[in-house]
Amino acid sequence: MMRRLRMAAALLLFIAVPVGAGQYNDIISIGDSMPSFSGLPATDGGSYSSSDFDADVLVLVSLANHCPWVRGMDAGLIELVESFEGQDVEVVGFAVNHREDDRLPAMIEHGKRVGYNFVYLFDESQALGRALGATRTPEYFVFDKARKLAYTGLLTNSPARETRDGDVMFTNGAQTTFYTRDAIAALLAGDQPDPAETRAQGCSVKYE
Amino acid sequence: MMPGTPRPAALIMLLGLMTCGTLPADDSALDRPEVMQVVSLAQWERVLEAKQPGIIVADLWASWCVSCIERFPKMVDLADRFSQRNVTFLTLNLDDPQDASGIEWSNGFLAGLGGTFGHYRLDENLTVAFEALDLMSLPVVLIHDGSGKERHRLTNDNPNQQFTEADIEAALEALLVGAEAP
Numbered sequence: 001m002m003r004r005l006r007m008a009a010a011l012l013l014f015i016a017v018p019v020g021a022g023q024y025n026d027i028i029s030i031g032d033s034m035p036s037f038s039g040l041p042a043t044d045g046g047s048y049s050s051s052d053f054d055a056d057v058l059v060l061v062s063l064a065n066h067c068p069w070v071r072g073m074d075a076g077l078i079e080l081v082e083s084f085e086g087q088d089v090e091v092v093g094f095a096v097n098h099r100e101d102d103r104l105p106a107m108i109e110h111g112k113r114v115g116y117n118f119v120y121l122f123d124e125s126q127a128l129g130r131a132l133g134a135t136r137t138p139e140y141f142v143f144d145k146a147r148k149l150a151y152t153g154l155l156t157n158s159p160a161r162e163t164r165d166g167d168v169m170f171t172n173g174a175q176t177t178f179y180t181r182d183a184i185a186a187l188l189a190g191d192q193p194d195p196a197e198t199r200a201q202g203c204s205v206k207y208e
Numbered sequence: 209m210m211p212g213t214p215r216p217a218a219l220i221m222l223l224g225l226m227t228c229g230t231l232p233a234d235d236s237a238l239d240r241p242e243v244m245q246v247v248s249l250a251q252w253e254r255v256l257e258a259k260q261p262g263i264i265v266a267d268l269w270a271s272w273c274v275s276c277i278e279r280f281p282k283m284v285d286l287a288d289r290f291s292q293r294n295v296t297f298l299t300l301n302l303d304d305p306q307d308a309s310g311i312e313w314s315n316g317f318l319a320g321l322g323g324t325f326g327h328y329r330l331d332e333n334l335t336v337a338f339e340a341l342d343l344m345s346l347p348v349v350l351i352h353d354g355s356g357k358e359r360h361r362l363t364n365d366n367p368n369q370q371f372t373e374a375d376i377e378a379a380l381e382a383l384l385v386g387a388e389a390p
Contacts, residue, residue, distance in 0.1 A: 024344060026366040068272045130367040136345045159335070161272060164309040171304065171334050199338060204275055204345040207367045 023197045025152060027133025030196045034058070034147040035131030040094070040121040043108045048092075048121060050147075056088035057187045059180065060141040062134040062205060063093045063120070065110040066101045069202035070137050072160035072168045074114045077138065080155065080181055081117045089184055093120040096129035096205050126207055139200040140180045144187050151183030153198030171201065243315045244301050244329035249340050252300065252330060261354040263295045263383050265376065267325075268341070268348040270302045270334075271310040275364075276347040277317065282373040284323035290380055291324040301329040302337055302346065351379050359383065 022029040038049035061077065063070050081091045093116065095102055104122040111120050123129050132141055142151040156179060158172035183193035247255060256264060267283055269276035287297035299318070303310040311329065318327050330337055337343070344365040351360035360379045362371035 026369075066274060126367070133367060135365050135367060163307055164271070164313055169304065169307060199335075199344065201335065201338065202345070203273065204347070204364045205367070206275055207364075207370050 022133075022152060024199045025133040025197075026135075027131070028141075028149060028152070030149050030152070032149050034060075034141075034143045034149065035128060037123070037128045040123055040128070041104060042122070043104070043111045043116070043120040046119075048119060053090045053092065055090040056145045057090070057184050058143045058147065059089070059091040059184065060128075060132065060143070061091065061093050062129060062132070062137050062139045063095050064097050064102045064137040064203055064205070065095070065106050066097075066099065067137045067203035068162040069159060071114075071162040073138055073155055074116075075168075076155050076160065076175075078115055078117055083181060084184060087188060089188070091118040093118055094123045094128055094134075095120070096123050096126050096134065096207070098124070098206070098208055129205060130207065135205050136200045136202040137205060138202055142180060142183045142187070142193065150187055151180065151193040151196050153179060153195075153200045155180050159201040242329075243318045244299075244311075244327040246331045247328050248331055249337070252328065255298070255326075255328060256352060257356060259296045259298075259352075260356045263354060263380065264298060264350075264352040265290070265295060265380070266298045266300055266350040266352070268300045268302060268343070268350065269346055271307075271314045271317070272303075273346040279347065279373065280317075280321060284321060284325075286373060286376060286380075287323045287325055293384060295380060295384070296326070297324060298326045298328060301327070302332075302334060303329065304334055305331050349376055351376070351383070353383055
């Protein structure tokens with residue numbers, strides 16, 4: 001009995017599940033606290049907890065190697081990280097799916113191949129993904145210094161996808177609005193992002 | 209064929225998908241005639257209206273949606289069984305109208321799939337389609353009752369409420385209790 005209670009308490013501590021739901025998210029809302037996580041393995045061989053990231057702005061992004069939308073927007077993600085180099089911003093990718101081509105060995109290979117320049121975690125328990133309500137890849141979650149959700153949704157106004165021909169197709173033509181980049185910049189300037197939510201577009205995440 | 213047993217053609221498609229790892233590259237799908245009827249959003253509404261009175265299951269999918277493709281064999285089985293009970297199964301493809309290779313693949317996939325479906329493709333940009341149909345991700349299964357009312361919207365938009373084919377079957381059985389009553 002006590003063991004069960006300790007396990008339940010540990011789970012509650014591990015996942016500080018936010019209350020409510022956003023416009024495009026059934027679980028988390030703007031202003032909710034970031035779910036904590038611990039001991040997630042990364043493609044760099046390390047193991048990370050939420051307390052390891054102390055930047056003024058922390059961006060979590062759900063990814064999946066197999067997903068054509070992720071592959072189509074890999075370059076944009078890498079560019080986003082580069083654009084904030086030297087500033088107090090950290091970007092952390094995480095993968096949730098259990099399919100072989102999305103698990104850690106494939107994540108390592110994919111990250112090397114495309115040049116991921118950020119920490120890339122494997123959320124095998126899917127607890128982080130569930131607590132964030134992350135149901136699409138890619139889906140961005142931008143947290144402020146107090147680790148409150150300030151923006152969630154798309155990278156830009158023209159999501160890109162890898163086609164069967166291997167080309168990258170932008171859904172709405174040239175990208176003109178960079179939601180995630182602008183949200184980060186707003187937080188660094190002491191402002192709130194506007195919009196705070198957009199409808200993420202991508203592959204669905206498979207929860208076991 | 210036992211319930212739940214995928215058709216051979218669908219199984220071959222699925223096997224190709226799994227062994228490929230990412231999106232299946234089925235060159236045999238190229239240059240096939242259009243299997244899907246191309247519709248606008250308004251025309252899609254009229255398609256649904258024309259099927260009344262009758263229960264409709266609409267499976268929304270796209271060639272880039274691997275989980276949509278993986279679950280298709282189970283939908284074929286459901287369609288085979290429930291079409292005998294006056295349930296209409298439709299597919300609505302959301303491949304981008306500019307994505308020729310995706311559309312060609314989808315036509316080839318459906319041609320080999322079998323099942324008693326009506327196949328449609330939405331001639332609309334994905335962002336516009338998602339806004340208009342209020343979608344978050346694919347797959348989505350919509351179930352309309354005999355009056356045309358959307359009674360069930362099965363999605364994977366909540367990590368804690370992911371739908372399965374058992375949910376579709378349960379929803380249909382519940383609707384059919386009323387529809388089949390003497």
